[in-house]
Amino acid sequence: MATRYQGLWSKAPLFRTLDAAQIARVGALVEIRSLDPGQTLFLAGEPCTGFFVVLDGAIQLLRPAEDGGETQLNLLRPGQSFAEAALFAGAEFPATARALEPTLLAKVPRVPFLALLRSDAELCLRMLESLAAWHHRLTFQIQTLRAQDTAGRLRSWLAEESRRAPNREILLRVSKKVQAAQLGMAPETFSRHLRQLMDAGQIAVEGSRIRILGNLDE
Known part of the structure; x- marks a missing residue:
């Protein structure tokens, strides 16, 4: 097998x-x-x-x-x-x-x-x-994350996840609190940045699903 x-x-x-x-x-x-x-x-x-x-x-x-x-x-x-x-x-x-x-x-x-x-x-x-x-790649990723502010970190994560997600719809498999911690930010910061992207018409959030509407790499 x-x-x-x-x-x-x-x-x-x-x-x-x-x-x-x-x-x-x-x-x-x-x-x-x-x-x-x-x-x-x-x-x-x-x-x-x-x-x-x-x-x-x-x-x-x-x-x-x-x-x-x-x-x-x-x-x-x-x-x-x-x-x-x-x-x-x-x-x-x-x-x-x-x-x-x-x-x-x-x-x-x-x-x-x-x-x-x-x-x-x-x-x-x-x-x-x-x-x-692999260690070199992880080190590069950490350095990249440190160089980004929290908003940029979230945009990069959403852009990467959307490339693998069907129909550009991301399913959050963990709570927003846990996802925020994995991105190195407070839950309140995570929610605030999501709201800003929603207000800008770049994403739509329905429960645990995030649908990408715009180009987050810009």
């Missing part, structure tokens, strides 16, 4: 510099997991057993709060991977992972994957190259 989904999981950042033979070696280890909405994949503090690539659906990463609740750290969509750092560090999962909707995952199990890296120096070097490239 892993071969069936190879075209999806192999596009994760960690695998992008691997050749076909190396992808096949990793693919021999990959396990496919499916989760129902609300189903927990792992809990914060559990030993890391591997890392994952989202193939379909969405995964919430949640941090336990002192009051017994949870705070969402991130929302992962198809093509994104998670838990790599815990795998390489031999550590515990730092957050809880839970499916927001029906979700399909590719799991790369820790023990056989590390054994593969130890046995194949070229594969290991290729993956280090992928990690370095």
Whole structure:
């Protein structure tokens, strides 16, 4: 079954510099997991057993709060991977992972994957190259975000999401409070900028749906 989904999981950042033979070696280890909405994949503090690539659906990463609740750290969509750092560090999962909707995952199990890296120096070097490239890209994104004001940050996010959304209609899969935090702004600031874009006729907001009406890249 892993071969069936190879075209999806192999596009994760960690695998992008691997050749076909190396992808096949990793693919021999990959396990496919499916989760129902609300189903927990792992809990914060559990030993890391591997890392994952989202193939379909969405995964919430949640941090336990002192009051017994949870705070969402991130929302992962198809093509994104998670838990790599815990795998390489031999550590515990730092957050809880839970499916927001029906979700399909590719799991790369820790023990056989590390054994593969130890046995194949070229594969290991290729993956280090992928990690370095991904780190460079994330650093660039952070620098770009820091250079933008909050309004520009929101416009850039809306423009990027709309390019992937059908009919340029974005579905907010998390609360506006969580989305604001992911963009590095207060919820009130997020709502104010949305209202300004609505007043300018560039977007329409209906509940959790944002429809793009104008060119946000201008």
